[in-house]
Amino acid sequence: MEGRKTALYERHVAAGAKIVPFAGYLMPIQYHSINAEHRKVRESAGVFDVSHMGEIWIKGEGALDFVNRITVNNASKLQTNQAQYSGMLHENGGFVDDLIVYRYPDRFLLVVNAANREKDFAWIKQHAPSGVEVKNASNRITLLAVQGRNAPAIVQKLTDTKLDEIKFYWFREGEIAGRRAIISATGYTGEAGFELYVDNEDAEHVWDAVLEAGKEFEIEPVGLGARDTLRLEMRFALYGNDIDETTNPLEAGLGWITKVNKGEFIGRDAVMQVKEKGITRKLVGFEVEDKAIPRKNYQCYQSDTKIGKVTSGAWSPSLDKGIGLAYLDKEFTAVGTKFELDVRGKRKPARVVETPFYKRPY
Amino acid sequence: MANVPKELKYSEEHEWVRVDGDNATIGITDYAQGELGDVVFLELPEPGEEFKQGDSFGSIEAVKTVADLYSPVSGAVTEVNEALDDAPEKVNESPYGDGWLIKLELTDSTELDGLMDAEAYAQHIEQE
Numbered sequence: 001m002e003g004r005k006t007a008l009y010e011r012h013v014a015a016g017a018k019i020v021p022f023a024g025y026l027m028p029i030q031y032h033s034i035n036a037e038h039r040k041v042r043e044s045a046g047v048f049d050v051s052h053m054g055e056i057w058i059k060g061e062g063a064l065d066f067v068n069r070i071t072v073n074n075a076s077k078l079q080t081n082q083a084q085y086s087g088m089l090h091e092n093g094g095f096v097d098d099l100i101v102y103r104y105p106d107r108f109l110l111v112v113n114a115a116n117r118e119k120d121f122a123w124i125k126q127h128a129p130s131g132v133e134v135k136n137a138s139n140r141i142t143l144l145a146v147q148g149r150n151a152p153a154i155v156q157k158l159t160d161t162k163l164d165e166i167k168f169y170w171f172r173e174g175e176i177a178g179r180r181a182i183i184s185a186t187g188y189t190g191e192a193g194f195e196l197y198v199d200n201e202d203a204e205h206v207w208d209a210v211l212e213a214g215k216e217f218e219i220e221p222v223g224l225g226a227r228d229t230l231r232l233e234m235r236f237a238l239y240g241n242d243i244d245e246t247t248n249p250l251e252a253g254l255g256w257i258t259k260v261n262k263g264e265f266i267g268r269d270a271v272m273q274v275k276e277k278g279i280t281r282k283l284v285g286f287e288v289e290d291k292a293i294p295r296k297n298y299q300c301y302q303s304d305t306k307i308g309k310v311t312s313g314a315w316s317p318s319l320d321k322g323i324g325l326a327y328l329d330k331e332f333t334a335v336g337t338k339f340e341l342d343v344r345g346k347r348k349p350a351r352v353v354e355t356p357f358y359k360r361p362y
Numbered sequence: 363m364a365n366v367p368k369e370l371k372y373s374e375e376h377e378w379v380r381v382d383g384d385n386a387t388i389g390i391t392d393y394a395q396g397e398l399g400d401v402v403f404l405e406l407p408e409p410g411e412e413f414k415q416g417d418s419f420g421s422i423e424a425v426k427t428v429a430d431l432y433s434p435v436s437g438a439v440t441e442v443n444e445a446l447d448d449a450p451e452k453v454n455e456s457p458y459g460d461g462w463l464i465k466l467e468l469t470d471s472t473e474l475d476g477l478m479d480a481e482a483y484a485q486h487i488e489q490e
Contacts, residue, residue: 018396018399029426030399033400034399034400034426035400036400225425229425291403292423293428295428314425315425344421
């Protein structure tokens with residue numbers, strides 16, 4: 001197997017992880033069981049190595065205007081130490097990527113998907129005006145996600161920063177286990193917790209400290225397999241599955257981050273056109289009403305009419321049933337609409353449901 | 363390393379066969395369950411159904427992927443492991459024991475000669 005290794009690769013191998021190539025990296029897909037790791041995060045806490053994510057700094061005169069021009073959310077609304085979920089669009093309204101934008105006093109940090117980081121970096125550089133500096137820090141930064149109801153207590157043991165003062169989607173710079181870190185109240189699981197950005201040379205030290213501090217809560221490392229089922233239960237979009245260059249924010253259900261009234265941004269005209277004409281299809285959550293696991297690209301039908309296809313699917317460990325996201329033709333997207341899923345040649349009954357699929361009980 | 367018991371016969375598709383007279387018990391190997399990950403459920407045939415060597419006799423749905431199950435020998439199904447309905451994780455936990463899938467009455471025992479022994483199968487998975 002070939003691929004880039006994160007600074008924690010040896011830790012994963014030592015922990016018995018199953019390693020798979022993902023977005024150019026050799027990543028742990030599971031340590032012992034995707035289901036067990038999923039439950040661990042839902043019931044207590046888990047720690048993920050997501051260092052394959054990309055980090056791009058934007059600074060200089062005009063950085064705010066530039067970030068506003070290349071992203072759909074309104075970066076002007078961000079205060080220092082605040083973050084927002086956003087997207088970057090092509091002129092035609094299709095997604096370049098989805099991302100998190102962090103605001104510093106004098107600069108912005110854009111955290112992008114692993115599979116897109118080179119593309120994003122090139123795209124951002126290409127659009128940057130003179131005076132705006134764009135720097136790719138992806139290869140120097142380790143990103144740990146500590147997630148679960150006990151995650152805040154675990155991270156608090158390792159820092160003097162008062163974590164209960166960091167609200168959801170805010171961040172602080174501080175120390176974790178004595179090492180410099182960005183402590184961000186974000187995540188991709190729907191649970192409480194933090195994402196910790198540290199230098200690669202501190203990665204093993206911080207990873208070990210988190211596992212040690214989490215012992216009393218039986219924390220475990222969690223792989224990308226459970227990361228996918230956790231995010232799907234929350235209906236968080238995955239680039240390459242639920243959104244890509246051919247999907248616009250409105251049909252993806254991401255109108256809420258697309259602030260067309262903030263002023264000009266790349267892709268705005270296309271979004272306005274879609275708004276005027278109305279969307280033709282929509283990304284919806286669905287449950288299978290029979291024992292079956294929906295998977296990407298399975299087709300959706302009502303009798304003989306094809307009405308759409310699945311973009312993400314899994315057996316939900318929390319709900320104990322097959323769940324998925326699908327783009328369906330607009331008239332079939334109301335909650336409660338029944339349709340059929342073609343599972344390897346067999347039709348299985350499915351139903352459009354409210355999302356998120358999972359709501360945390362605390 | 364995946365466990366490869368000496369007394370069994372193996373197919374290229376990672377099924378194992380345990381022979382007792384005319385009866386064959388069939389399952390998937392330790393290597394196969396490891397590759398599949400957590401098994402969520404299985405679609406298995408009914409007793410009485412007949413399969414030829416290489417026929418698909420069902421499928422196995424794991425969290426990340428789905429795989430067809432291929433009969434390593436020809437025969438008629440005499441028994442299906444119904445315990446897997448409630449406990450599919452047995453396939454992961456005990457692929458050569460409680461996680462067996464079906465039992466067949468063999469129609470052509472010479473087919474067994476074409477299957478791999480443990481040593482050949484260990485080499486086979488080495489090359490995957």
